[in-house]
Amino acid sequence: MEAREPLAPDAPALELRGIQKAYPGVVAVGGVDLDLRAGEIHALVGENGAGKSTLANVAFGAIKPDAGTVRAAGTVGLVHQHFQLVGRLSVWQNVMLGREPRRGWRIDARAGRERVRALARDNGLEIDPDAFVDELPIGVQQRVELLRELEREPAVLLLDEPTAALAPAEIDSFFKTITQLAARGTAIMIVTHKLHEVLAYSSRVSVMRHGKIVARFETASTSVDEIARAMVGGELPQVAQRSETAPAPRFSVRNLRAGTGSVALNGLNFEVRAGEIVGIAGVEGNGQTTLADAIAGVIPFEGEMQRPPHTGIIPQDRHREGLVLNWSIVDNTVLGRQRLPSARRGILVDRRSARADAEAIAQRFDVRAASLDVAAGTLSGGNQQKIVVGRSLLGDPEFVLAYQPTRGIDVGAAALVQSRLIEARNAGAAILLISFELDEILALADRVLVMYRGAIAGEFSGANIDRGRIGNLMAGSSV
Amino acid sequence: MSYLKRTLGGPAGAILLAFFLAAVAMLVAGVSPLDGFEALFIGSLGGRNQIAETLVQTTALLFPALGITLAFRAGLFNIGAEGQLVIGGLAAGALGAHFAPATPLAIFVLLAAGFVGGGIWGGIAGWLRAQFNANEIISTLMLNFVALAVANYLVSGPLKASNASGAETTPLPASSYLPTLIPDTRLSIAIVIAIGAAIVLRWLLKRTVFGYELRASGEAPDAARRNGVNMPRMTLLALTLSGAIAGLGGATIVTGVLHRFNTQLSPGYGYTAIAVALVGDLNPLWVCVAAFGFGILEAGGLAMQALADVPKDAIHVIEGLIILVLAARRYVATRAEAAPI
Amino acid sequence: MSSAGGALIVTLLTLTLIKSTPIIYAALGGVISERSGVVNIGLEGMMIGGAFTAVLFSGMTGSPVIGIIAGIAAGALLGFILGFAATVFKVDQIVAGTGINLVAAGGAAYALTLIYNQPGASPQVSALGNNFWILVAIAFACAALLHGVLYFTPWGLRVRACGENPRAVHDAGLHPLRLRLYAVILSGALAGLGGAFLSIGEVNIYSDGMTAGRGFIALAAVIFGRWTPWGATGAAIFFGFFEALQYVLQGHISWLPADAMQALPYVAALFAIAGLVGKVRAPAADGIPY
Structure with a gap:
C-alpha cells in the first residue's frame, strides 16, 4: 500500500x-x-x-x-x-x-x-x-x-x-x-x-x-x-417571468404506491393545479423514476391518480425514452400523440399535420437542423431535447410531466426550455417538474415537494422555500 | 470507402457473396461453376414451366418472409414461421378435406382457416411473451417442433386419408383449388395474393397509426412504451399477425399446389424466409424481390442437383452464410427489459 | 411394486441420463457463452457440426475417440465464427446464430450427399458402444469444472463481469472482446461434444435432423437453470426426462399416440420458460455487442 x-x-x-x-x-x-x-x-x-x-x-x-x-x-x-x-x-x-x-x-x-x-x-x-x-x-x-x-x-x-x-x-x-x-x-x-x-x-x-x-x-x-x-462566454441567458394564475386542480394522486425495493413509493399524496409548477426535489434514486413511470403508465400502481386526457410527457432519457433516433424530426413529432385526434386521420397517421407541427416546434424552439427530414439521432442533445419538449407542449396540454427537462444540454437551450415551460404554466398548464438540480427547482417551481425514500418529506411554497431546509430534507435529516 | 462498406455490408454484398459461394460449392462438388450456374439458371428461368416453378417457390417463401418482416419490424424475433406455415396449411387441408362447402366460397374459407391457424400459432408465442415474458425466440422455435409433431400425428391418424399409403389428408375437392395462373403448371394466383399482401403490409407499416406504433416498438421500445404504446398488446398483435401471414402462405400451398395437406408441405421455407426478409431489408416490396431471388435458388437448386450433380443442400449453406453476413446490420433495438434468453 | 414396474423405472432413469447428456453439454455451452454476454442461438448448429464431423472422422480413422475430438473441434470452429462475428463485427447475435444453424444443417446435408453419396443419413461407423457411459460421466464432470472455473478462478470472475458490464472489464485493463471470443469458442466445443455424443455415442450414424432442436432446448435449459452450470444441468435432465418418458410410454399407453408424445420435451421447454414469470434476470449485457 x-x-x-x-x-x-x-x-x-x-x-x-x-x-x-x-x-x-x-x-x-x-x-x-x-x-x-x-x-x-x-x-x-x-x-x-x-x-x-x-x-x-x-x-x-x-x-x-x-x-x-x-x-x-x-x-x-x-x-x-x-x-x-x-x-x-x-x-x-x-x-x-x-x-x-x-x-x-x-x-x-x-x-x-x-x-x-x-x-x-x-x-x-x-x-x-x-x-x-x-x-x-x-x-x-x-x-x-x-x-x-x-x-x-x-x-x-x-x-x-x-x-x-x-x-x-x-x-x-x-x-x-x-x-x-x-x-x-x-x-x-x-x-x-x-x-x-x-x-x-x-x-x-x-x-x-x-x-x-x-x-x-x-x-x-x-x-x-x-x-x-x-x-x-458572456452574460447568462434570461429565463421567462412567471405571471399570476388562477389555480384549479388538474392532476392529483392519493395514496399512490408503486415499485419495489429502495425506489418504491410509499403512499404519495399531492396535486398539481392549473397554472403552477410543482417541483419534486430530491437526490437521484429516491423514487422519482418510479413516480414518473407510474404517471406515464409504464408500471402498475395502487391508489388513485387523476390525470387529464391530454398530458404531455418529457421523459428523463431523451435518447432511450424520448426519441426514435433513426426517425426524422417529423416522425418523432407524432410520438406520444399518435392516438390524439389532431395527429391522425381515422386509422392513418396525419402526415400533413405532423409536418406542420414539426415546423411549429422548430420555429418556437429554434431547432437547428438541416431539414425536418433528418434523423433525430444526428442532432445535438440540445436540439433533440427541444423536439421532445416542444412535442409535449403541442396543443396546450392540461398537464405536463417534465423529468429532468434540461439534463445535459447547454445553458442557452436550457434557458429556452425553461422559458417555454414557464410560458405553458402562465397559459394555464399544470406542470410537475422532477429534477435532481436543486437550482432548477428553485428557479422554476411555485411549490416544492421534497422526495426522500419514496415519500414526500416536506412541502414548501412561496416565501417558505428555503434552500438549506430543502437540502437537509433531501439528505434525510428531519428539520 | 464508407459507401462501399455500406453497400457490400448490405444486401448487395450478400448477393455477390452468394454467387461466389455457390461457385465454391460447385467446385467442391467437382463441377465447373459455369456448368453449375447454367443448370441453376436453365432450371429456374429457362422456359415457361421453369419460370412458373420459380414463382411457385417465390410464393412459398414470400408469405413467411412477410410475416417475419412484420415481427422483426416490431422488434420480435419470430423464428417460428416454419411451424406457422405448417399449422396454416394443416388448418386449410383438414377443413378442405372434411368440412368444406362445395361452393366457390370454399376457397375463401380455407384461406381464412390458414390465416387463423397460423395466427393462433404465432399468437401463442405472443401471449407467452406478453403474459409471462417468455422469450419469443425460444417459444417460436419450440412451437415449430410441436407443430410438426401435431401435424404428423393428425395426418398419420385421425385425418389420414383412408386410401392413402403415405401420411396425408384426403385430397381437396376441385372446387376449392386456387385458380391456376399459367395453365398446366403448379403456379396459382397465390403469387398475386402474396404480392397483394406485401402491398397491404407496406401500407400498414408506413401509413397507419398501428404501423407507426409497431415500428416505434421495434426501433425504440422504451420510447414506445413511454409514449402510449401498449407493449404487451403490441407483442401479442404483432406475433399473431406475423403467424397469420405465414399461415395464409401454408393455406395457399395446400389449395394452390398440393391440393391436400401432407407433412412435406415445407422443406424449410420458414427458415429460408428469414434470409429472404433480411435480404429484403425488412421492406415489404424489396422482400418480394428477394423472394424471387431465393425462388430462383430453390427451383434452380433441384435442377442443379439433377443436371450438374451439385447437392441442392449447398443452397442452404449459402442462405446461412448470407444471414451471417447480414447480421452485421442492426435489425432490432436492444430492449432494456428484454425477455430472458 | 411389480418387477415389471420396477424394470420400467430403471429403464426410464437410465434413458433419462442418456437423453440428458447431449442437452447438458449444449446447455453448459450456453451458460459459458451467455455469462460472457453472447447469446448463442447457434448451439443447434454447433451440435449438428459436432455430430456430423464425429461420424466423418470416426469413419475415416476407425477411431471413435478421434471422431469425438473432431466433433469438439468442429463445434469450436463454429463457435469461433460466431464469436468472431459477435466481437469483431458486433453483429446481431440472434441473426448470426440463426445463420450458423442454417450453415451447419445445410453443410452437413451437402457433405452427406457429396461424401457418402447418400442423402439423409451416413453409413454406420465405429462408435463408442458401451463406452458412451464415460461421456455421460464427463458431462457431469464438465458441469463441476465449469462451476469451479466460473466462481473460483480469476478468468471466471472476469467472464461473469464481462456479461454484466464489459466496459468495467475494459477499464480494469482487460480485454472483454477476447474474453467473449474464448467463451464462445468453449461454448461451441461443448455443444460439438454434445453433438458427437448423439451420433457416435448413442448410435453410430449421422442422420439429417438428428439434433431435433436439442440446441434450442438447451437454451431453454440455460434460462430454466438461471445461467448457472448446475442449474442448467438440472434443467437439461428435466428435459431429458421428458424425452425418455416419450420412449418409455410409447409401448405402454395406447391412448396417447407416439407422434403426439414426440412433442413432450418441446412443450416442457415452453412451460419451463413461461413459468418463470419475470423471476429470472439474465446477465445484464447478455446479447448486447460491446
Whole structure:
C-alpha cells in the first residue's frame, strides 16, 4: 500500500500539451495545454459539450488524441460520472477485478476482502467488502468506484462529475476523502459544473468552452459569477417571468404506491393545479423514476391518480425514452400523440399535420437542423431535447410531466426550455417538474415537494422555500 | 470507402457473396461453376414451366418472409414461421378435406382457416411473451417442433386419408383449388395474393397509426412504451399477425399446389424466409424481390442437383452464410427489459 | 411394486441420463457463452457440426475417440465464427446464430450427399458402444469444472463481469472482446461434444435432423437453470426426462399416440420458460455487442 513514493508537493504530476481531438462534424478538444500539480485539486468546468469529458478521457488514456502529448508521473485513475461497476459482483470483486489475488488456480477471496477493507480504512471510507454492488445506494456505489481507482495507487485521479448523484451530506464526506488524498500528494482533477463545490474545495479552476481552455483562475481570487460568465462566454441567458394564475386542480394522486425495493413509493399524496409548477426535489434514486413511470403508465400502481386526457410527457432519457433516433424530426413529432385526434386521420397517421407541427416546434424552439427530414439521432442533445419538449407542449396540454427537462444540454437551450415551460404554466398548464438540480427547482417551481425514500418529506411554497431546509430534507435529516 | 462498406455490408454484398459461394460449392462438388450456374439458371428461368416453378417457390417463401418482416419490424424475433406455415396449411387441408362447402366460397374459407391457424400459432408465442415474458425466440422455435409433431400425428391418424399409403389428408375437392395462373403448371394466383399482401403490409407499416406504433416498438421500445404504446398488446398483435401471414402462405400451398395437406408441405421455407426478409431489408416490396431471388435458388437448386450433380443442400449453406453476413446490420433495438434468453 | 414396474423405472432413469447428456453439454455451452454476454442461438448448429464431423472422422480413422475430438473441434470452429462475428463485427447475435444453424444443417446435408453419396443419413461407423457411459460421466464432470472455473478462478470472475458490464472489464485493463471470443469458442466445443455424443455415442450414424432442436432446448435449459452450470444441468435432465418418458410410454399407453408424445420435451421447454414469470434476470449485457 505504501509502496509508491509520494511526489513532492507542487511537482508536475500530469502534463497535457496541445491536445486535439475531433469527431465527425465536431471538434471536441481543440488544442489544450493543462498541468496538474501533485497535491492540488484542480477543477475543470464548462458547459455540456465543451469538451471536458473528452479531455479527461484523453488524460486517462481511454481516448487517443489526434494530436498532442500526455505525460503522467504515475498511474492515472478515472472515476466515471456513470459508474462502471458490475452490479452482481461484490464490492471486493469489483475493486480487485483484473488484479485478483490468487492462491493456486483459485482467487484468494480472503486476501481480496482484506485488501479492500484496509484500503477503505486508510481512506476513511466505510464499506462492507462482501455487499453486492447493485444492492448499495448510489452514494456507496461511488465509494466502490473510488476504491477501485485507489487500489491502483494513482498519481493522478480524475473525477468526472463525481457529485452528480450525491446528497449534500454525502458530498461533504466525499470531499473530505478527496482532500485527504490530495494532502498525501495525489494530483486531483474534478470535472464538474457545480460551481459552489468548485469554490469550496478546489485550488485552481480551468474553464473550457468549445474545446478550448478560455480562462484559468486561482480559486481564492475568483467568484461563481466570474466562472459562470467565462463558461458561457458572456452574460447568462434570461429565463421567462412567471405571471399570476388562477389555480384549479388538474392532476392529483392519493395514496399512490408503486415499485419495489429502495425506489418504491410509499403512499404519495399531492396535486398539481392549473397554472403552477410543482417541483419534486430530491437526490437521484429516491423514487422519482418510479413516480414518473407510474404517471406515464409504464408500471402498475395502487391508489388513485387523476390525470387529464391530454398530458404531455418529457421523459428523463431523451435518447432511450424520448426519441426514435433513426426517425426524422417529423416522425418523432407524432410520438406520444399518435392516438390524439389532431395527429391522425381515422386509422392513418396525419402526415400533413405532423409536418406542420414539426415546423411549429422548430420555429418556437429554434431547432437547428438541416431539414425536418433528418434523423433525430444526428442532432445535438440540445436540439433533440427541444423536439421532445416542444412535442409535449403541442396543443396546450392540461398537464405536463417534465423529468429532468434540461439534463445535459447547454445553458442557452436550457434557458429556452425553461422559458417555454414557464410560458405553458402562465397559459394555464399544470406542470410537475422532477429534477435532481436543486437550482432548477428553485428557479422554476411555485411549490416544492421534497422526495426522500419514496415519500414526500416536506412541502414548501412561496416565501417558505428555503434552500438549506430543502437540502437537509433531501439528505434525510428531519428539520 | 464508407459507401462501399455500406453497400457490400448490405444486401448487395450478400448477393455477390452468394454467387461466389455457390461457385465454391460447385467446385467442391467437382463441377465447373459455369456448368453449375447454367443448370441453376436453365432450371429456374429457362422456359415457361421453369419460370412458373420459380414463382411457385417465390410464393412459398414470400408469405413467411412477410410475416417475419412484420415481427422483426416490431422488434420480435419470430423464428417460428416454419411451424406457422405448417399449422396454416394443416388448418386449410383438414377443413378442405372434411368440412368444406362445395361452393366457390370454399376457397375463401380455407384461406381464412390458414390465416387463423397460423395466427393462433404465432399468437401463442405472443401471449407467452406478453403474459409471462417468455422469450419469443425460444417459444417460436419450440412451437415449430410441436407443430410438426401435431401435424404428423393428425395426418398419420385421425385425418389420414383412408386410401392413402403415405401420411396425408384426403385430397381437396376441385372446387376449392386456387385458380391456376399459367395453365398446366403448379403456379396459382397465390403469387398475386402474396404480392397483394406485401402491398397491404407496406401500407400498414408506413401509413397507419398501428404501423407507426409497431415500428416505434421495434426501433425504440422504451420510447414506445413511454409514449402510449401498449407493449404487451403490441407483442401479442404483432406475433399473431406475423403467424397469420405465414399461415395464409401454408393455406395457399395446400389449395394452390398440393391440393391436400401432407407433412412435406415445407422443406424449410420458414427458415429460408428469414434470409429472404433480411435480404429484403425488412421492406415489404424489396422482400418480394428477394423472394424471387431465393425462388430462383430453390427451383434452380433441384435442377442443379439433377443436371450438374451439385447437392441442392449447398443452397442452404449459402442462405446461412448470407444471414451471417447480414447480421452485421442492426435489425432490432436492444430492449432494456428484454425477455430472458 | 411389480418387477415389471420396477424394470420400467430403471429403464426410464437410465434413458433419462442418456437423453440428458447431449442437452447438458449444449446447455453448459450456453451458460459459458451467455455469462460472457453472447447469446448463442447457434448451439443447434454447433451440435449438428459436432455430430456430423464425429461420424466423418470416426469413419475415416476407425477411431471413435478421434471422431469425438473432431466433433469438439468442429463445434469450436463454429463457435469461433460466431464469436468472431459477435466481437469483431458486433453483429446481431440472434441473426448470426440463426445463420450458423442454417450453415451447419445445410453443410452437413451437402457433405452427406457429396461424401457418402447418400442423402439423409451416413453409413454406420465405429462408435463408442458401451463406452458412451464415460461421456455421460464427463458431462457431469464438465458441469463441476465449469462451476469451479466460473466462481473460483480469476478468468471466471472476469467472464461473469464481462456479461454484466464489459466496459468495467475494459477499464480494469482487460480485454472483454477476447474474453467473449474464448467463451464462445468453449461454448461451441461443448455443444460439438454434445453433438458427437448423439451420433457416435448413442448410435453410430449421422442422420439429417438428428439434433431435433436439442440446441434450442438447451437454451431453454440455460434460462430454466438461471445461467448457472448446475442449474442448467438440472434443467437439461428435466428435459431429458421428458424425452425418455416419450420412449418409455410409447409401448405402454395406447391412448396417447407416439407422434403426439414426440412433442413432450418441446412443450416442457415452453412451460419451463413461461413459468418463470419475470423471476429470472439474465446477465445484464447478455446479447448486447460491446
